[in-house]
Amino acid sequence: MSLELVVAGALLTTLTLYVLTGVADFGAGAWYLAARGKRAPAQRALIDRALAPIWEVNHVWLIIVLVLLFAAFPSAFTAIMTSLHIPVTLLLVGIVLRGASFAFHHSDVPFDQRLPWGRLFAVGSLVAPFWLGVVLGSVAAGLPASSGSFVSRYVEPWLAPFPLAVGVFTTVLALYLAAAYLTVEAQGGELQDEFRLRAIGAGIVAAGLEETLLLVSREGAPLLWAGLTGTVWGALAQFTTAVAGLTGIGCLWFKRYRWARFSIAGQVTVTLWSWVLAQWPYLVPPHLTIYNAAAPTPTLRAVLYALGAGAVLVFPALWYLLRIFKQQTLFGSDAPKD
Amino acid sequence: MTDLQAARTLMAASLGFHILFAVVGIGLPLMMVLAEWRWHRTGDAVPLALARRWAKGTAMLFAIGAVSGTILSFQLGLLWPKFMQWAGPIIGLPFSLEGVAFFTEAVFLGLYLYGWRLLSPAAHLASGLVVAVSGVASGIFVVLANGWMNTPRGFRLLQGQPADIDPVAAMFNPSGLAQVPHMILGAYAATGFAVAGIHAWRLLRHPDDPFHRRALTIALWLGGISALLQPLSGDLLAKMVAVHQPAKLAAFEGQFATEAGAPFRLGGIPNLDHGRLDYAIEIPYALSLMLYLDPTATVTGLDAVPRDQWPPVAVARGAFQVMILCGAAMAFVTLWAGWQWWRHRAVAQSRRFLQAVILVGPLGFVATEAGWIAAEVGRQPWIITGVMRTADAVTPVPGLLIPLVFFGALYLMLAAVVLWILHHHIGAGTPKELQVVESPAVTRSAYES
Numbered sequence: 001m002s003l004e005l006v007v008a009g010a011l012l013t014t015l016t017l018y019v020l021t022g023v024a025d026f027g028a029g030a031w032y033l034a035a036r037g038k039r040a041p042a043q044r045a046l047i048d049r050a051l052a053p054i055w056e057v058n059h060v061w062l063i064i065v066l067v068l069l070f071a072a073f074p075s076a077f078t079a080i081m082t083s084l085h086i087p088v089t090l091l092l093v094g095i096v097l098r099g100a101s102f103a104f105h106h107s108d109v110p111f112d113q114r115l116p117w118g119r120l121f122a123v124g125s126l127v128a129p130f131w132l133g134v135v136l137g138s139v140a141a142g143l144p145a146s147s148g149s150f151v152s153r154y155v156e157p158w159l160a161p162f163p164l165a166v167g168v169f170t171t172v173l174a175l176y177l178a179a180a181y182l183t184v185e186a187q188g189g190e191l192q193d194e195f196r197l198r199a200i201g202a203g204i205v206a207a208g209l210e211e212t213l214l215l216v217s218r219e220g221a222p223l224l225w226a227g228l229t230g231t232v233w234g235a236l237a238q239f240t241t242a243v244a245g246l247t248g249i250g251c252l253w254f255k256r257y258r259w260a261r262f263s264i265a266g267q268v269t270v271t272l273w274s275w276v277l278a279q280w281p282y283l284v285p286p287h288l289t290i291y292n293a294a295a296p297t298p299t300l301r302a303v304l305y306a307l308g309a310g311a312v313l314v315f316p317a318l319w320y321l322l323r324i325f326k327q328q329t330l331f332g333s334d335a336p337k338d
Numbered sequence: 339m340t341d342l343q344a345a346r347t348l349m350a351a352s353l354g355f356h357i358l359f360a361v362v363g364i365g366l367p368l369m370m371v372l373a374e375w376r377w378h379r380t381g382d383a384v385p386l387a388l389a390r391r392w393a394k395g396t397a398m399l400f401a402i403g404a405v406s407g408t409i410l411s412f413q414l415g416l417l418w419p420k421f422m423q424w425a426g427p428i429i430g431l432p433f434s435l436e437g438v439a440f441f442t443e444a445v446f447l448g449l450y451l452y453g454w455r456l457l458s459p460a461a462h463l464a465s466g467l468v469v470a471v472s473g474v475a476s477g478i479f480v481v482l483a484n485g486w487m488n489t490p491r492g493f494r495l496l497q498g499q500p501a502d503i504d505p506v507a508a509m510f511n512p513s514g515l516a517q518v519p520h521m522i523l524g525a526y527a528a529t530g531f532a533v534a535g536i537h538a539w540r541l542l543r544h545p546d547d548p549f550h551r552r553a554l555t556i557a558l559w560l561g562g563i564s565a566l567l568q569p570l571s572g573d574l575l576a577k578m579v580a581v582h583q584p585a586k587l588a589a590f591e592g593q594f595a596t597e598a599g600a601p602f603r604l605g606g607i608p609n610l611d612h613g614r615l616d617y618a619i620e621i622p623y624a625l626s627l628m629l630y631l632d633p634t635a636t637v638t639g640l641d642a643v644p645r646d647q648w649p650p651v652a653v654a655r656g657a658f659q660v661m662i663l664c665g666a667a668m669a670f671v672t673l674w675a676g677w678q679w680w681r682h683r684a685v686a687q688s689r690r691f692l693q694a695v696i697l698v699g700p701l702g703f704v705a706t707e708a709g710w711i712a713a714e715v716g717r718q719p720w721i722i723t724g725v726m727r728t729a730d731a732v733t734p735v736p737g738l739l740i741p742l743v744f745f746g747a748l749y750l751m752l753a754a755v756v757l758w759i760l761h762h763h764i765g766a767g768t769p770k771e772l773q774v775v776e777s778p779a780v781t782r783s784a785y786e787s
Contacts (some may be wrong), residue, residue, distance in 0.1 A: 056444040
């Protein structure tokens with residue numbers, strides 16, 4: 001196996017972990033917006049309790065994605081940061097609003113009630129996955145080197161149906177993942193049922209959007225369309241996603257929350273990996289592959305050693321963190337049915 | 339304002355904002371751990387309350403540091419894509435290690451902040467220690483990457499492109515190695531004195547409050563030792579700059595003409611048209627002596643460097659002098675504290691001393707900003723010294739004034755809220771439980787409270 005492939009695998013793994021954890025945290029924050037009426041305080045408290053000890057850790061995956069990208073595939077990093085300057089900046093705005101307002105909100109300082117920390121937190125959590133999706137969608141659609149006007153160089157790559165649809169899809173996935181995770185976090189009671197219904201709703205919307213995306217990709221991301229519709233593995237991937245999606249919604253319906261969470265995470269993972277496989281070996285179509293964009297061998301080796309050594313340190317630590325704070329949600333079992 | 343100017347200003351604003359939180363993220367966890375360790379040893383409730391108070395500050399400041407650091411890692415690409423494309427493979431190693439350190443820090447900070455009741459006291463203390471250590475590690479790796487921009491190593495230039503990349507050699511570049519102790523000591527000094535200043539201010543009003551006394555002691559120990567060691571690390575760094583970046587050193591010292599037996603100059607106004615420093619106080623032979631341990635040694639002046647490769651002399655020199663003056667003030671207060679300790683076995687006796695501590699309280703942060711400005715502006719016009727000019731690295735995306743205004747406003751807003759929260763934490767004064775409890779001996783069960 002070539003070094004490029006190993007590093008690309010590490011990049012994909014990190015991105016997957018970020019989507020399953022960090023992006024789900026955005027979804028949880030966005031559910032703040034749906035918390036209304038007399039149930040709002042309980043719902044928000046559940047979200048806060050679930051996020052507090054882990055959201056900063058989950059966020060670090062994004063930093064690792066960035067570092068891997070610029071260290072190992074510098075020309076891909078440059079292409080993304082140049083053509084997608086605007087959506088990346090908007091993604092940053094979401095990340096900053098979310099993080100800062102969460103920290104302020106929980107600083108034990110009795111702010112004036114009119115200060116909108118909760119709302120900023122929710123809005124930041126909503127826009128961040130959208131713009132992340134737009135960035136990923138634009139990459140899937142391809143970033144051809146262009147020398148035209150401002151609009152054709154810095155706006156058209158992302159202001160198109162496919163990237164925007166991926167943005168919406170990512171947002172719904174975030175909401176879906178978060179609602180499913182929160183059903184387990186709630187451990188029974190009214191809260192569990194509330195998030196169960198939300199998860200089912202989000203799941204149905206996500207399924208619809210997934211099919212829409214496929215149709216839009218015919219024009220918007222031809223590589224993706226060709227991969228998913230024209231190959232055996234593409235058909236298999238679609239089938240797996242559909243099964244996982246249906247299983248997820250079914251499990252939620254029958255209140256098998258842990259199985260639901262597992263299926264939904266599987267559905268998201270398969271979706272992400274099918275995209276990557278479809279545009280294989282391109283990192284940023286139509287020119288940059290993981291081979292021609294890769295840094296020289298000594299760099300790839302150094303980065304892999306560093307991250308390998310880091311993994312030995314980080315994963316046990318992460319395991320310990322989750323043992324302490326997510327004992328019940330990750331290692332326990334569902335409460336007996338009533 | 340040109341796009342290049344906007345990009346530079348935005349990068350400067352982002353770094354200038356982030357560095358404050360990075361510095362606190364290095365210093366405050368250590369103080370928090372020292373206080374908790376003190377409680378472990380003695381069972382005294384005062385340091386435990388201190389550890390908890392400082393942990394609260396750390397939580398909020400770390401979060402803002404994490405988001406502003408995220409902004410930076412994106413802006414490296416958003417503003418300087420050509421630099422990143424060129425340098426990314428060479429300095430990817432320290433950035434990867436920094437990612438690992440940041441990860442460790444986030445994990446153990448979560449354990450520390452939310453694990454007061456869930457972890458055993460020893461595991462809790464150990465978590466805090468890991469936070470303190472990984473904060474330092476993060477700082478070291480970032481500074482090593484920055485050092486590479488000053489003294490690029492670990493590659494060979496082949497038709498304008500890097501070849502034969504050696505990431506390890508790049509990471510252990512001479513400038514980075516010399517910058518590391520200076521930055522870490524600076525972080526400890528800045529945090530120590532800022533915290534000492536805050537508690538000294540409270541002590542002026544409540545002279546016998548044990549909470550603020552203990553806080554002042556811990557903060558002054560950390561800040562003071564660092565402030566005394568800092569001139570040594572600075573001296574080491576200056577000697578390195580003199581060898582590798584003579585133009586930068588010449589700008590720092592206002593050394594326009596190459597000169598044997600160069601004096602050390604204090605103050606003065608750079609006169610670029612006539613190539614001299616006006617109205618400066620000179621200490622004869624001192625600069626040659628400091629740099630080369632030889633009063634007659636020759637110091638390279640700006641005249642040895644083509645005019646278009648001069649850094650902005652006034653800014654670099656001004657910032658450098660501000661840094662040195664702030665450092666001197668902190669060292670002076672430290673010596674004063676030592677004197678008081680020697681004579682009276684207590685540092686917080688005289689009001690005059692407390693007032694002095696309050697005055698120098700912010701100077702560590704001023705010195706950090708000034709030193710950083712000196713280091714970065716002194717590197718100009720290069721983004722990679724001798725290899726790539728800053729002007730050649732900037733993004734082709736136009737209209738950078740818009741993100742500059744936006745992020746500028748964002749930083750001001752965040753800074754205002756952070757100050758408000760800190761003001762509230764400080765205004766909260768001595769924790770209530772300490773005001774009620776007369777006896778300082780509290781059993782371990784206080785931990786469960």
